[in-house]
Amino acid sequence: MTDQPETPKKALVILGCPEAPAQQALAFHVAHNLKKRGTEVLIAGNPSVLNLLKVSDPEKHYVTDTMVLEKCIAEVVEKKRDCDLCVVFAHNDAAIAYAATMRYILPERRLVVIVFGKDPEPLAEEINFPCEKIVDKAVHNPMQLRKKINEVFGWAA
Amino acid sequence: MGCIENLKYEMLLPLGASFKECREYAEKNFAEVWYVDPGYRLFDEYIIGLPPIALGIEDGTKIIFPYTKPCHGTYLLRVEDPDEVERVRKTARKKK
Numbered sequence: 188m189t190d191q192p193e194t195p196k197k198a199l200v201i202l203g204c205p206e207a208p209a210q211q212a213l214a215f216h217v218a219h220n221l222k223k224r225g226t227e228v229l230i231a232g233n234p235s236v237l238n239l240l241k242v243s244d245p246e247k248h249y250v251t252d253t254m255v256l257e258k259c260i261a262e263v264v265e266k267k268r269d270c271d272l273c274v275v276f277a278h279n280d281a282a283i284a285y286a287a288t289m290r291y292i293l294p295e296r297r298l299v300v301i302v303f304g305k306d307p308e309p310l311a312e313e314i315n316f317p318c319e320k321i322v323d324k325a326v327h328n329p330m331q332l333r334k335k336i337n338e339v340f341g342w343a344a
Numbered sequence: 345m346g347c348i349e350n351l352k353y354e355m356l357l358p359l360g361a362s363f364k365e366c367r368e369y370a371e372k373n374f375a376e377v378w379y380v381d382p383g384y385r386l387f388d389e390y391i392i393g394l395p396p397i398a399l400g401i402e403d404g405t406k407i408i409f410p411y412t413k414p415c416h417g418t419y420l421l422r423v424e425d426p427d428e429v430e431r432v433r434k435t436a437r438k439k440k
Contacts, residue, residue: 204415233414256414257389264383264390280362284412287394288382313364315394 195226195271195297199263201256201289202232203275203282205239207304209329210276214240215249216333217274220342226272228252231259256285263292272297278304278326283313290316299339303332347388348411348421356408357420366410366420367398371439374400374408378436387428393418399436401429 198221202214218228229252230240237253244250254262262268273293275286277300286300298318302311303325311322321339323332337343357366371377379396380386391397392412400408405426412418 202414206415236414260383260390260392264385279414279417280364281392281412281414281417284363284393284418285414288392291382291395313394 194224195221197270198226198228198272198274199259199268199270199289200228200230201259201273201275201282201285202230202236203277203285204233204279205236207278207326209303209325209327209332210278211236211239211243212329213301213303213325213332213336214276215244216329217336217340219249220337220340221272222249222251229254229259229268229270231256260288260292263289269293270296272299274299274301276301276303277310278302278307280310280313283310286314286318287316290318301332301336348423351387351423351425353421353423355419356422357418359419360417361420363393363410363412363418366418367393369420370398370400370408370410374402376401377439378432379439380432380436384436386432387423387425396437398439399432401432405429407432 221228230250231254240250273289273296277283277286290298300318300320302322307322321335323335325332378399381395382393384391406422406424408422410418411421
């Protein structure tokens, strides 16, 4: 990892399937904390997960920019989009595949993978690529995972 | 599934297959296997996955490849396209 600023200028947050409610709350938490420190945040996910965010935050207090995941990945591969920090929320096998893809197409950037859900440990063990992992058994209650996220990013609770 | 959804495909492994299961299936069931990295372009889509991503070739005309969706996991699909087969043979790494 090289040239990583203390406060990232641009962050890319990749969301997985929205079936675990903790994800949405923590996505807002991460986006809010990055944004208030001056980071430009783009959230990418499938249309359902993006619509959940848009309906929950109609005036875009927390989430300003969103993009469909496939388009975002295409722009990164085609070097049209870059970031200093990439955060991937992962609670299933597919999301680990997305995290691996982000590692490969953003090899020099800080990558944080937040592994959660009912049984996060086996998923976390699938991660065999360089990244920072935050792992917690969170489905509905985001509080413990929020604490771990705050510790990794150096944010006050 | 974007462009891939519009292709005439067969699903070899169903919804919810893991990425690892798809790779193992391709490696075990096809004599001709090629490897690519995430972000490799196939049928105008960028392939997602843990590298190396295994692609099978069948009868010289069909490609077997994983296709990942956030909510469903990874599908293993088979699509007939001789031109794309030739492109894979020219640009991917062959299994030794």
